[in-house]
Amino acid sequence: MGTEDIKIELSRPASAAPEKPGKTIDLSKSSLTTRTFSVSGMTCSSCVNTVEKSLNAMSGVSASVNFATETVHILAPAEVKTADLIKKIKGSGYGAVLVEDGAGPALHSKKSGVALFFAIIFAVPAILVSMVEQWRETIDTEILLTLDYFNILPPLYSPTAWLAIGLTAPLILLVAFPIHRAAIRNFFHPTMDSLISLGSFSAFGWSIYSNATGQGDVYTEVAAGVLLFVILGRHLESRAKRRASSALAALLALGSKEVIVLRKGLEVIVPISELQIGDDFVVKPGARIPTDGLVISGISTVNNAMMTGESTPVEVGPGSRVIGASLNNNGRIIVRATRIGSDTELARITAMVVQAQGNKAPIQRLADRISAIFVPVVTTLAIGTFFAWYYLGNGGEGSSLAESIQIAITVLVIACPCALGLATPVALLVASGRGAARGIVLRQPRALELARKVDVVVLDKTGTLTTGVMKVHETTIPTSAHKVLGATYAEFLNEKTILSTALSLELANDHPIAQAIASHALANGAVRKDVIEFTQTPGAGVAGRVLIGSISPVVLIGTPKAIAHSATTFDPGIEAAIARGEESGHSVSVLAWDGVAIAVFATGDQVKADAAATISALIDKGITPWLITGDNEESAGAIARAVGIKGEHIIARALPEEKLDRVNTLKSAGHTVLMIGDGINDAASLAAADLSMAMGTGTDSAISSADITLMRPELISVVDALNLSKRTLKTIKVNLGWAFAYNVIGIPIAVAGALTPMYAAGAMAISSLFVVTNSLTIR
Numbered sequence: 001m002g003t004e005d006i007k008i009e010l011s012r013p014a015s016a017a018p019e020k021p022g023k024t025i026d027l028s029k030s031s032l033t034t035r036t037f038s039v040s041g042m043t044c045s046s047c048v049n050t051v052e053k054s055l056n057a058m059s060g061v062s063a064s065v066n067f068a069t070e071t072v073h074i075l076a077p078a079e080v081k082t083a084d085l086i087k088k089i090k091g092s093g094y095g096a097v098l099v100e101d102g103a104g105p106a107l108h109s110k111k112s113g114v115a116l117f118f119a120i121i122f123a124v125p126a127i128l129v130s131m132v133e134q135w136r137e138t139i140d141t142e143i144l145l146t147l148d149y150f151n152i153l154p155p156l157y158s159p160t161a162w163l164a165i166g167l168t169a170p171l172i173l174l175v176a177f178p179i180h181r182a183a184i185r186n187f188f189h190p191t192m193d194s195l196i197s198l199g200s201f202s203a204f205g206w207s208i209y210s211n212a213t214g215q216g217d218v219y220t221e222v223a224a225g226v227l228l229f230v231i232l233g234r235h236l237e238s239r240a241k242r243r244a245s246s247a248l249a250a251l252l253a254l255g256s257k258e259v260i261v262l263r264k265g266l267e268v269i270v271p272i273s274e275l276q277i278g279d280d281f282v283v284k285p286g287a288r289i290p291t292d293g294l295v296i297s298g299i300s301t302v303n304n305a306m307m308t309g310e311s312t313p314v315e316v317g318p319g320s321r322v323i324g325a326s327l328n329n330n331g332r333i334i335v336r337a338t339r340i341g342s343d344t345e346l347a348r349i350t351a352m353v354v355q356a357q358g359n360k361a362p363i364q365r366l367a368d369r370i371s372a373i374f375v376p377v378v379t380t381l382a383i384g385t386f387f388a389w390y391y392l393g394n395g396g397e398g399s400s401l402a403e404s405i406q407i408a409i410t411v412l413v414i415a416c417p418c419a420l421g422l423a424t425p426v427a428l429l430v431a432s433g434r435g436a437a438r439g440i441v442l443r444q445p446r447a448l449e450l451a452r453k454v455d456v457v458v459l460d461k462t463g464t465l466t467t468g469v470m471k472v473h474e475t476t477i478p479t480s481a482h483k484v485l486g487a488t489y490a491e492f493l494n495e496k497t498i499l500s501t502a503l504s505l506e507l508a509n510d511h512p513i514a515q516a517i518a519s520h521a522l523a524n525g526a527v528r529k530d531v532i533e534f535t536q537t538p539g540a541g542v543a544g545r546v547l548i549g550s551i552s553p554v555v556l557i558g559t560p561k562a563i564a565h566s567a568t569t570f571d572p573g574i575e576a577a578i579a580r581g582e583e584s585g586h587s588v589s590v591l592a593w594d595g596v597a598i599a600v601f602a603t604g605d606q607v608k609a610d611a612a613a614t615i616s617a618l619i620d621k622g623i624t625p626w627l628i629t630g631d632n633e634e635s636a637g638a639i640a641r642a643v644g645i646k647g648e649h650i651i652a653r654a655l656p657e658e659k660l661d662r663v664n665t666l667k668s669a670g671h672t673v674l675m676i677g678d679g680i681n682d683a684a685s686l687a688a689a690d691l692s693m694a695m696g697t698g699t700d701s702a703i704s705s706a707d708i709t710l711m712r713p714e715l716i717s718v719v720d721a722l723n724l725s726k727r728t729l730k731t732i733k734v735n736l737g738w739a740f741a742y743n744v745i746g747i748p749i750a751v752a753g754a755l756t757p758m759y760a761a762g763a764m765a766i767s768s769l770f771v772v773t774n775s776l777t778i779r
Contacts, residue, residue, distance in 0.1 A: 032060075033078045034073065035076065036099040040070065042067060042070060047182075049189075050186055051063070051089060051092055054088055055074060055089070058076070060076060060077045061076040062076070066429075093185030094182075112231070118170075119175050122168065122175065122224070123171055126221060126224040129163055131221055136158075139160045140158065144159060157211050161207070161211040162211060164207075165204075165211065167224070168207075168220050175227070176200065176227050180197045183198070194379065195375060195378060195412045195415055200226050201223075202412075203220070206402070210402065222406070258272060258290075259275050260281055261274075261281045262280040262334065272291070273341075275291060275340055277337050277339070279336070281335055281337065289323065289324055291324040291337050292322065292338055292339035292343075292344045293336050295316050295319065295320045295333050295334070296335065299316070300317075300329060300331025302316050303329055318522065321338075321515070324344045324345060325345075375415075382409075383408070385408050385411050386405065389403065390404040403753075406756070407751070410750040410753075410755050410760045411750045413760040414747060415746075415764075424732050427732045427775040428445055429775070430776055430778045438720065441710075441711060442708055444707040444708075448728050448729040450690055452726050453690075454623055455622060456623065456666050456673050457624070457673075458676070459676045460682050461636060463695055464677060465639055466605040466639065467608055471516055472517060472601050474600075475599065475600070480571050481571035481596065481597060485593060489553070499526040500521065500527050501553070501591070503527070504528050504544075505531060509536065516605075517557070517601050531545065533554075540559060541558015541589070542556070542558065543555065555593055558590065559588070559589070560578050563590040566595065567595045568595055568596055570590075570597050574590065580602065584602065585604065585635040587604060587631050587632075588632075607643060608713070609714075611715050612644055614719060615643045616644060619644070626650075626662070627640045628651040629653075629654060633653070635652075637652075667689075672690045672691070673689045673690050675691075676692070676693045677694060691708075692708070694710070731775055735774055
């Protein structure tokens, strides 16, 4: 078979996988870009709807606002300018700033604290002089004496009331100005600010009219109290949300600013932005590793706790891969950069957390629909309440104008869509942050609702049930296999050169077996060669033309089945090596030059220490485990027996399309399927499963296809992720239940006239704080 046939076979694309809802990949949208903006001025879920509607009205734009993080994630055509998007947001009455790549949103500024300070300065005295009877008499006397001393005519009515109005004026006109401005800007799309502004101005205006005419009671303390409670509530809410986002902030703070690079043998400190792939850099004991890389010199232990949640240090040496932001404990190591900038593990985790916090769980749709109509309904209800009390109150005789206004203001104030808007995003914010700190990245909020329904789990073997830290147990390079290639290749057919071709290809492959072969080759003196025409076929292997002196053979490394399809008949020595490896339960890889198999690598790893306990825990939850792997029957059977998976639930030598078919078959049978994998050959199955988890040590394609990424090496994190999802969903339901119950109970009480506006403002603040503090209980 010619080399062209070999190249065509190994460059064949993987079968397309049917996509599940929410994961559709539309290639026609390749020109779309994702941008995130920090939005200021949002105060409730009605604000969220206003911003989303405004942006989604733009052609080709899809926007999703996260009230908890005060950000909006926008998917828009590349030709849509950032300035136009900001202009659209500002046109809706809110501020917007682009969040640059790798940066976190500017969550919760200090403005709420400043506003609270001045609110207390003005509101507390106004409330006290209005409500403390003894003070009013004393203050009235002192004011009248003072005015008489300066020959100033006293006011017609209560001097104390005018003092309270004077104290309240700066509060309502200056401190609360952002609230009124937002209310005016959203006149045609009322928000919570509309209710607060209308309620406080009504009380303040009525107080001026009442004290100037002597008709009715003065409600200055109501206007001051409402604004004080609202501003206090928002400040406490802001602090709680800052706590909720602390895990994300910790991730963002891990990135190094400088790196010690080796330049011609000298150590040079340069900004991290100047580091390039392939640069060698020094990591001293006690320092954080600046970026992902491969150790080329030195021995140490590395603490990955902040990245993976795993507290046990990992020993590293030449050939070991290290993660950026991990802590180097006790040895000086030299690392070669393999990933930089937004491609690093830290950037990838941070991006996944931020993306997850920007997405919405399906359960939030009901809250969004209610919030969209809530404020107009409450405003209409308040107006109706005023007229009902004014004309029909007090047994049909009608109430006073002052009493009717007070009750209407109470209805405006107590209504609180804030709790509805915060119920889901704050819980998700806490869960994603706490999960990330423990090595669990919730990438898709849909996982929360699916976790409790899972009854079947499909697991890959290598890197999932096993450690994934593969080691080459046997290398076979029979000289009898070389003869077919002829004299042209004779001078190059030695162990070092053959291993160098293996190294050159496998360095471009992220699969654990490839990494094991690359590390083995490095340890045995192999040298990297230039590779052109590199291709990779999931479930089969890799191929490329390797430049070796005067020759450039097409080199293939893959499963015996794949290589046999693209090579001449195997030499007996190759056949024997394959048989030995498979009988031992090892994964076997065959290396071929120009269609001739010349080497065999038998690699294997160990079952994870907690794999059996994890499978047992899943079974206890009523979840049936399946093992579907591309490895041979012997290896699959040995692993399954060790962890407790039944023989009838094992499928070995499975190609990617066979894994996919099994997942779809289980779904068709009515099961809710959880797929757990780590390789390129798992990507299609991960995308097709109802719920999917990818091991963080796996490939980018697997991680990008999964709903949840598990950064810890322990398999028990699967159970932790399911438990976290269930707890988060329960918390969201409690939050929503409280938000609905609060309004269902509170609004009728306000309409019945059994509540004052100030108590209503306090209840409104407590409602939002309950939602936030309840979310903080997620562990």
